Amino acid sequence: MRRLNVPPLEYLVQQVGAFGTSALVIAAVLVFIALVAFVIFRRKKKPAATPTPEPEKAREDLTPTPVQTSPAEVLTLRIALRGTQESLWGRVRSLLQTESPSIDELEEVLYTSDLGPQTVERLMEQIRPHSRDGIDHVRGLLRQEFHRIFDEAHVNEPVEGDPLAHLQVSSRPSVWMIVGVNGAGKTTTIGKISALLAQKGKKVLVAAGDTFRAAAQSQLKVWTERAQVEIFDPLGISDPSAVAYDAVAKAKAKDYDVVLIDTAGRLHTQSHLMDELKKVKRVLAKVIPESPHEVLIVLDANSGQNALHQAREFDQALGLTGLILTKMDGTAKGGVAIGISQELKRPIRLVGVGEKIVDLRAFSSRDFIDSILDLSSP
Secondary structure: OOOOOOOOHHHHHHHHHHHHHHHHHHHHHHHHHHHHHHHHHHHHHOOOOOOOOOOOOOOOOOOOOOOOOOOOOOOOHHHHOHHHHHHHHHHHHHHHOOOOOOHHHHHHHHHOOOOOHHHHHHHHHHHHHHOOOOHHHHHHHHHHHHHHHHHHOOOOOOEOOEOOOOOOOOOOOEEEEEEOOOOOOHHHHHHHHHHHHHHOOOOEEEEOOOOOOHHHHHHHHHHHHHHOOEEEOOOOOOOHHHHHHHHHHHHHHHOOOEEEEEOOOOOOOOHHHHHHHHHHHHHHHHHOOOOOOEEEEEEEHHHOHHHHHHHHHHHHHHOOOEEEEEOOOOOOOOOHHHHHHHHHOOOEEEEEOOOOHHHEEEOOHHHHHHHHOOOOOO
16 A cells, blocks of 8 residues: 655645735735725715806906096197297287388288288288287287187187087087098098097097008008007998998998098199099988088198198088198198188187197187287186
């Protein structure tokens, strides 16, 4: 009989002990895995916290900031008209200070002050009998007659804080047609007017009717962006009348307050171009029968008597409702304001005395007269 080799008891105990240790390690690992799985499962089940909404960013305020007319910023009319004051009253005063002032010389001074022949004749009728009555008396006569001339032209004193108070805005939309020769500052003036209207809370549409000069449209876009108003500049339309018609039709449909119609600058002697302006005016009336409500001419005060000729021709062609005199700062020819008022009986509404928006100001006949005669307003 063969003998079996049976492991000793101690060996069996060692094997069982080793197996037991391995089992414990495996069990510990399994427990750890189970715990990790449990934690992950609980996290997935936990409802996500509601995120705190970020505070809404404040919207940018696009409302135009009102113009601040502090004395430090505003060029006063008296300073702007210093050149005119020296050219007109300065020379009259010097002449009257002589021992025997000559009437002929006095008349010549007035003629060369851009007052125009009608105005000079009217003034001389008042001054001639009193030329030797002293400087203050003659100045008083001039002041009185100047006031009468502006009153006859229906010039209103400005409303404080509102340069556009005397322009038509009661219709909706009100249509303003802006005309003038090249170089008078027409496009810049339209930009400033649009900014002033926007500051009054008006909804403004600017029609780029100068389809002949690309620079005018670019300049107008800059101004309308600055004023935060809309420009009507349709592609592919080169007919100014069509631009004007479509702009007013849009303004009427979209409830705009004011439409500013820019027009191509042209000389008053170019009859065929003046006929085109007449066509624009007729077309506007087809959309709104009573429009345009304002026909404003922009005149360069530096052009003196030529400004009077321009105003006369444009008035005959279109029937002007008002005048805007630009570049009054520094000119010696501001006397043309009196000559135009005497001849046309049309009111001067605005004057430009600088480059800023605030420098487009309502015309005050009182301040104008006192400035050119070197007087202090009462």
